[in-house]
Amino acid sequence: MQIMCLNGWGGKIHEKILPYLAETAPDVLCLQEVVHSPASDKDWLTYRDGEHVLDQRANFFRDVLRVLPDHFGVFCPAAQGVLWDGDKAVPSQWGLATFVHRSLPIVGQIQSFVHKEYSPHGYGDHPRSRSAHGVRVYDHKCDRVVSITHMHGLRDLNGKMDTPERAAQARRLLDLSDGIAEEGDFVVVCGDFNVEPGSETLSILADAGLTELVTRRGFEGTRTSLYKKPGRFADYMLVNREAEVHAFDVVYDPEVSDHCPLVLRLKQS
Template identity: 35%
Template sequence: MKLITLNIWGGHVRKPLLDFITAHRDIDVFCFQEVYHNAPAKISSEDRAVSLQIFSELQALLPEHKGYFRPVVGNIYGIGTFVKNSFHVLNEGEVSIHDNPVYSGSGPTHSRNMQWLECRINNKPYTILNVHGLWNGMGKSDSPERLSQSRRIRHFMDTIHAPKILCGDFNLKPDTESMKILEQGMTNLIKTHKVASTRTSLYPKTEKFADYILISPEIRSNRFEVLKDEVSDHSPLLLDFA
């Protein structure tokens, strides 16, 4: 089975992104972050275009997949996972991992959730966890909120007894205590493969880590790769697993 996780940057690099998805229709599971769905306007104040219907556009390109959208801002912006129809999704839901009750409605400091899907693939159970971690405007180091976020994720993962994959844009450096909490009982493929960066040339800042895939011991990684396609300021991560 194959999985790709990607922060799609709101669909800012729209045509290359859609071409990339078309070329990778064989992928079994896509986990996306920064997804708009039937949005009247963007939440970002940055001067860049986004695709306000990108979830529907992706679904149209993936007729053999079913899309699951989990909003974090209104009902218009959040995270989404697409799973091949041949896989049996037993349950799907979300867990709150950061709360911001005073969010203004614009910018990246909104509340955060984690999307989870309990699947049966080739008669074997898996749980797939899709995360877009907190951005606080002060880099990707530890903070009380990020530590709390990781503990919430850890607490939920500890209730899962099936093989699991945790992936997404964590907005964390690899050496943080927040990452260590998530790594307990998991293999961090970014570290084991000595990845130097998960960002593309479209990202001008110096911090080159944000995106991760972590797997539980029951998962066999047949192939892991940071793809070179520049369809966002984040690189797509590919996992071939069993």
């Protein structure tokens, strides 16, 4: 089984990310920064937050479903705000999504918030609402159950330091993972956590028996050259039984986002 975790950057470089996802077609894709604009059929809209202006694929969720026709997709919104079509405001939802290949029966799901609650009337002030989603799937090829939970960690304008909100967020993420996983499951917890190595977030997850793979296996960051700010780490993947990991990689090439895909392959037996 192959599991991929990726912050899709709102599909900003869709001409690269969509072919990449179509080619790799992971069994389970945990995708953050997903846009869904049900009132628009436009390909592109614009996000504006003061001086921060970013082109967004208006229906990134739809785009990914189209290139993964053999997958079932679940979109988990954190907020509904406004994107712009020129001077026209367009309601648009923002959150994360999980895509599961149809060969894997989904035998459990869990969805909730790790920071704040759903924001229905705008994206809100930073740090904004953040959702999380988990799936429990049965891998018939290997006669095992795999539980996968991911989140997009809150963004604090002051930086990636430890805060009480981030600690609470980590505990909520752990509660969600524990809420869906059952004894004997292979457990994966992943996402764009928006923290540095050595953070309290990772300590909380480690104390629960999870092993973090990015730094443990010597990778020097999870950001691509498209990310121009200091700090090369944001994304992490943790597992409860490292011995069952066949391979783990942080994919630096091709660059499909300002984040690197994290790719986990489990042993076949």
